[in-house]
Amino acid sequence: MTIQWFPGHMAKARRQVTEKLKLIDIVYELVDARIPQSSRNPMIDEIISNKPRLVLLNKVDKADPRVTEQWLSYYREKGIRAIAIDAQAGKGMKQIVSASNELLKEKFDRMKAKGIVKPRAIRAMIVGIPNVGKSTLINRLASKKIAKTGDRPGITQAQQWIKVGKELELLDTPGILWPKFEDPIVGYKLATTGAIKDTIINLQDIAVYALRFLTEHYPEALKARYGLENIPEEIVDLFDAIGTKRGCLMPGGLIDYDKTAELILRELRTDKIGTFTFDFPQEFNEKVSE
């Protein structure tokens, strides 16, 4: 698999995020709850350094609730604050504000001690890879009282802040960090969940990955969706079975594998087969830094 982001592009995105870090108190690292690890930018720890961080597992409605719980305890054990949210439906929004308050309590207590009587609102920025739900979350948080507080003095680049109640101000442009995947499996996970375009990786290859994954981890859901008594061992036989059931045929009755792959991925992405998580915390126990 040859996927290369332009190094210049990456460097620019990184620079923009680093610039904005100076303006904020806390980073909201938005990841996809279906692939909490694969949808992180691997350099994020280094980029945000010791800035307080809140991990937001978005699209939790599309993930396996059992594995989401495992991820939340995993973060807890690592001392990382994390919340599962559904930005589309607006679930978890209050928790974002309360967790931010808790995380910054010490800093604001120090400000109070220095004689700053009224601590200002917490300033936050959302950071995440494409398609993870950054705009949806901004709109959701801004929904009722959208108010722009204007530019702050001393900042070269004009920044707009969105007020979220009295306690929070959010930068109106999120930081985009690219996923990086030397590991082809990470690429397949990103493609399966729709984080990268289908044109980047061959559609049939993505569907093969997805079917193998479901066969291993969620066989009952796969059987139920496609009316299979058993899941064939050979992947081509599984394609044939699904293609036949769904009438994905070419003239002459041969299975149309492209059409079958497209159907499987469409149904998977729209949760027709079920709600799944593709990253398991056990796989990454050694790899995540604190």
Ligand SMILES: Nc1nc2c(ncn2[C@@H]2O[C@H](COP(=O)(O)OP(=O)(O)OP(=O)(O)O)[C@@H](O)[C@H]2O)c(=O)[nH]1
């Ligand atoms: N089911 C579900 N869908 C969501 C959720 N949050 C966002 N989406 C959907 O995910 C898609 C991408 O959301 P965006 O908000 O555009 O993502 P983004 O990170 O701003 O994307 P870029 O502009 O590409 O960086 C949209 O179709 C949203 O409706 C969620 O919590 N649940």
